Amino acid sequence: MSHPTLGPFEPRLVRQRKRRARASFRDASFLHERVCADLADRLEVIPRPFERVLALGGYGLFSEEVRARPELSARVASIFEADLDLVDPEFLPFAPGAFDLIVSPLALHWINDLPGALIQLRLALRPDGLLLASLFGGETLTELRLSLIEAEFELLGGAGPRVSPFADLQDIAGLLQRAGFALPAADRDVVAVRYAEPMRLLSDLRAMGETSALRERNPTNLSRRILARAFEVYHTRYADENKRVLATFEILTATGWSPHESQQKPLRPGSAKTRLADALNTKEQSAGEKPSDT
Template identity: 40%
Template structure:
């Protein structure tokens, strides 16, 4: 990571506002953007529309492998919060799979949580996997760790082989998020746990506003500069569509302070989080970029000269179905009516 982004990463403000609610898989494949520049799949998905260019995202991950710092305060905060959920579980998870995104932070912060004995780390970027392997060799903490190159859209993992599947800031780049989550469920053993964190729709809202205004002023219209992200209300539906039992959703909001809009872009590049839309505009005019930075500073600048950036993180929890799990009672099976409860405990209005 560039020095400016490194300084910004150290200034993460953990202002978390939580709203807590409660067969074999397809072989590894690679989607070619050259064969589908119009945003349609390469013949393996029945002509479904593709939103993200996975080849471009792989190159972003390759670049992030050498640009990333060994620690990133934002990624570490999200990974640590994700792993905290393992401490709420009474059972152990001997075998675990961690997918893409900030899996390096997850590996570094496990510290015995979840009773994990064997960890498999997977990423679509061979360079990122190489980087993780180097860091793991330097760690020397004794955790059995394996590394594979694979795409979250086509998990090369056997069915019912994992006790735990985790993804930290990675799945929001998949074209078929429900399909990827279904594959995660199939990879789990019965009563296995799925944990994931994805960026939510309020992420970088300040940058979106500034960029939109700058484009309207300088170009007379707008083009997609930032990727679409899931909304909080969609998370529960995603878990249900993927067939997970006992779904749960949490939302955290992190605020990071940067010296400039350029530092934000540098940090996003180091995280592998830059735009990968098929329908993106390939060129950002210099005057539009300068206008974006000026508008950002004018609208959102703080008294100390820094600018804040919001990262909304949605945490999802789900289990593969098992007979030992609690199940909802059938409709009509209640033995006590609400009127009886009201009579027993009284009413505030009586």
């Protein structure tokens, strides 16, 4: 199926990266494990059963996390696993209302049409169904991005895209609302990882299937000369006293509910039973009125 929406990513490359990562994923799954544990923590405080669950991404880690928690496992009956090497989130093959819960650990940042994918995820939920999705945010890999840019400007006089773009926190809740979710919310977790050398970071990104899959790739190959200079910059700017370099991962978590009449609604303007002035024990005055001295 062709993609009508052109975006920054080449879907074929995304699937290729994720397919290759299946064999090596467990060697660098620490971020996904952290995210799956966080998603499970959030579910544990929601006292309701989830009969049909879709886990989009994570190569089975979310299912493992649920099974390790007996109380939560008793409330989660069936988990359908779907990863980006098999399922295209922009063309989901699920019937409307198929799931009570959709979780997506670190997958949706690879979507060209994120608003459209969120709409499809909402439609795949039953009324009052829950979406919990974690994705990388805009501060992710800032150090690597800036080191590559500086090295290329120094050696070539210009720089092109090498690291994928990521969404910002302030965009996520708005995208959920635009997609029709009720009670949308988003929060962030910034994870600082230290590496003995930048090459180890690149190895982990390859193992996770998180290397660049940009549609418009840099016309200049990432030569050893550029990479070596980027690593020098990386060490100079981002190494600690033990000569270990910093890699930042910003993880955004989006929460939204499929609309249902039982959900809490915002109050209508003017429906409050207590005036704000009374609550603050002060005198009410119009916006154009000057305050008195008494």
